[in-house]
Amino acid sequence: MTTELLERPVETSTQDLEPLPLHEPRDQTPAKTKEMVLISWSGEYDKVMPTLILASTAEASGVHCRVFMTFWGLLPLVKDSRRITGSNWMQKMLSFMQRPGIDHVKLSKMNFMGMGPWMMHTLSKQYNVATPHELLEVCQALGVEFLPCQMTMDMFGLKREDMIDGLGDPVGAATVIELMSHAQASLFI
Numbered sequence: 001m002t003t004e005l006l007e008r009p010v011e012t013s014t015q016d017l018e019p020l021p022l023h024e025p026r027d028q029t030p031a032k033t034k035e036m037v038l039i040s041w042s043g044e045y046d047k048v049m050p051t052l053i054l055a056s057t058a059e060a061s062g063v064h065c066r067v068f069m070t071f072w073g074l075l076p077l078v079k080d081s082r083r084i085t086g087s088n089w090m091q092k093m094l095s096f097m098q099r100p101g102i103d104h105v106k107l108s109k110m111n112f113m114g115m116g117p118w119m120m121h122t123l124s125k126q127y128n129v130a131t132p133h134e135l136l137e138v139c140q141a142l143g144v145e146f147l148p149c150q151m152t153m154d155m156f157g158l159k160r161e162d163m164i165d166g167l168g169d170p171v172g173a174a175t176v177i178e179l180m181s182h183a184q185a186s187l188f189i
Helices: 002-007 045-060 071-077 089-097 112-126 132-142 150-156 173-182
Strands: 035-040 064-069 145-148 185-188
Touching: 035 045, 035 173, 045 064, 045 071, 045 132, 064 071, 064 173, 071 145, 071 150, 089 150, 145 150
Parallel strands: 035 064, 035 185, 064 145
Antiparallel strands: none
């Protein structure tokens, strides 16, 4: 009985057939991800905060963000436990005068020997604003790429083991110019 069903021709009339809808051919190229490049050249609280806020907001909004950290802007990416960095007396003196680490950022104005950052920290806590340390962790969790400047690392005597975990490979200006030329937005903070 089952073989009879398989051998019987199927009777259909052309009136019963509906035309198949025409579909537009799909574009097979994947949608391009929007990208943003931030240049962070200052390690001061009031410049680190907007850098981290913009980077985390961009990444959370689907815009891939890379942050190039150069000159003083690289110092917040040094491990907080590293007090003195460098191999010669000038590099060591620079790190002594400008303590590296995300928990040691100063204000560009009204620092008042640490009183200004203390007030900012107190106000941030009162108004539920994340600290620079917390924002850095959020950025890393969201996938923000932090690119340390190779020239600055060399000049300041910083080694990879001095830096926080999760950073991209050190790059130079030519790489950053290339990234900026393909990004939809580039900001210098």
